[in-house]
Every structure is written in structure tokens, then in C-alpha cells.
Amino acid sequence: MADDVTREDALELMARMVRVRKFEELAARLRMKGLIPGFLHPYIGQEAVAVGVCAALGAGDVLTSTHRGHGHILGRGADPARMYAELFARATGYNSGKGGSLHMIDTDLGFLGANGIVAGGIPLATGAALQLKRTGSGDVAVTFFGDGASNEGAFHEAMNLAALWKLPVLFVCENNLYGEFTRQDKHQLITDVADRAASYVMPGVVVDGNDVLAVKDVTAEAVARARAGDGPTLIEAKTYRHRGHFEGDMARYRPKDEVAHWMSRDPIDLFAQVLTDRWGVSADEVDALKTEVADELKRAAAWAEEQPFPNASEALTDIYVNDYEGAMLR
Secondary structure, three states: OHHHOOHHHHHHHHHHHHHHHHHHHHHHHHHHOOOOOOOOOOOOOOHHHHHHHHHOOOOOOEEEOOOOOHHHHHHOOOOHHHHHHHHOOOOOOOOOOOOOHHHOOEHHHOEOOOOOOOOOHHHHHHHHHHHHHHHOOOOOEEEEEEOHHHHOHHHHHHHHHHHHOOOOEEEEEEEOOEEOOEEHHHOOOOOOHHHHHHHHOOOEEEEEOOOHHHHHHHHHHHHHHHHOOOOOEEEEEEOOOOOOOOOOOOOOOOOHHHHHHHHOOOHHHHHHHHHHHHHOOOHHHHHHHHHHHHHHHHHHHHHHHOOOOOOHHHOOOOOOEEOOOOOEEO
């Protein structure tokens, strides 16, 4: 719980949020330079959700992500250099340069992958939770998704099975108020996605998604419940993305006063004040932390830019696998 957080713990939470923020800001600049092909969906503004959730997980826990997944894998402790290498389509990236932003994966971290399909990661995490329950490992699965994904059939099917079988899975809805370009009240009548938990007889919890300690606390409670065999929890973290749906989207569909309100509730600024009020961390210490993280990321990006592109002969590698008695499966 938040009462157990030490000064060192709090500084690490801040460092992880800053790392996500500055990773994304640098990635956006590098894309403008032409180093990153394809789309980029910045996680800027939602850092407290990924960092808070991951801070409450154990080494054996697993998670699935979304198209806006950089914050999740960084929250889990990923190597920014390998992430930039993947974004640059280099052979030393997490997917050997062939997955890009939307398909990063690191099973060693329990990160079962980002996903370009809306709600695509929800049934995958539910399946992982079934296997975790069968093995009796005591580990849990977590799936991140947005408010728009809660309208998809995969969300409801997975919630139903998870509740029915009391699976150790956490459904974490990052409600940033927009499903791509559509405001929440234009695509669903409910205000709180967490209300949908009642249909599946599981707890539905709403949390301030810009408060990293609050997110950590509700996640810890849900994890403890899952480990005890009491089944899944739906957590709705209310947050806001600072930029458009993708890098280059000017987001003119969002009212200026709404944007201004949420910008004033920047999760990093809010936690910086908590650091000062509760642990006596000075503004200079926070600034030094930000500078250290920024320098780390510059070195990571420079390393990634020097890495080789995949060899053309490896184009079909990882597409086919020898599975049963040597039979090749697509």
C-alpha cells in the first residue's frame, strides 16, 4: 500500500514515469527525422497507469498490451535501446526489427506483446490466466485496453469466462475518454466502464489514473484477490492522452477547456508535488532525475541508430515453426 512506499520507492516510480514520457517525446522527434517508419501512438499523459500497475506485479506475472504499448513494456522494465532499435526496424530490436511499435514482445519480462487489434490482447491475457491457474503458479495476468475496446465482443467474452472460471486476471481499462477520435459519451451511454463488471459478478473499481500511488494500491488489492483464488477484477483508470490518437493527429476534435483541465493534472507534475510534500524531495532533485533519464535515452537511441537492418534472408524467420513431429505449421 502507499503507506509502505519508501522515499527510494517513490523516486523509482518517478524515474519510470519520466522514462516513459521522455522515451515517447524523443521517439516523436526521431519519427519526424524519418528514423521510425509507420505509425506512432504516444503514451504521453497516461504514465501513472502503466507504472502504477507494473509496480504492484511480481516477477512471474504476465501482461498484454495495446497499440499504445510503450508505457506498458517500459513499466515492466524493458531496455529502451532495444525498443528504439525495434522502432528503427533494426535487427537487434525486440522483434528483430520486424514488428515495430505495435508488436513489441519480451516473454522474459512476462510481456506477452503489444497488439494492433482493438481488444486483441484481452482474450490472450485471459488464456494466459487459465494456464497460470492450471499450473498453480500463483501468478496473475494483466490486460490493458481502452474505453473503446470495452465495446468489443472479445472484452465481454473474456470477462464472462474469467468470472465463470475464477481466473487470476486483471482487466485494466485506461479510459482516456476517447476511442480513437470518438469521445466516450458518443460511443457508450455509461460514464464508468467499471460498471460493466457487475454483469459478470466481479469487482469493478474506478481509480484516478493520474495518481500513480492510487493505481498501485488498487492493483495490489486486485492482485492479492486473484492470487487467493477469488477471480478477476475490472479496474478503470481515468486518465487522458496529451496528444492525438497517433503522432501527427492534431486532435482538433477535443475541446480546448477539456485539454487544459487535463494538462493541469499531468501525472508527473502531480507526483512531483507528492514527492516534495511527503518525502522532502526538492525540485532540483526531480530536475536532476529528468536530466539523467533524458541522457540515458539519448544514448539508447544513438546505439539503436548504429544497429544493422535485418538481412533479407531472414524475412520468413519466425513465421513458420516446427511443432509436431517436424511438421511445418503456418
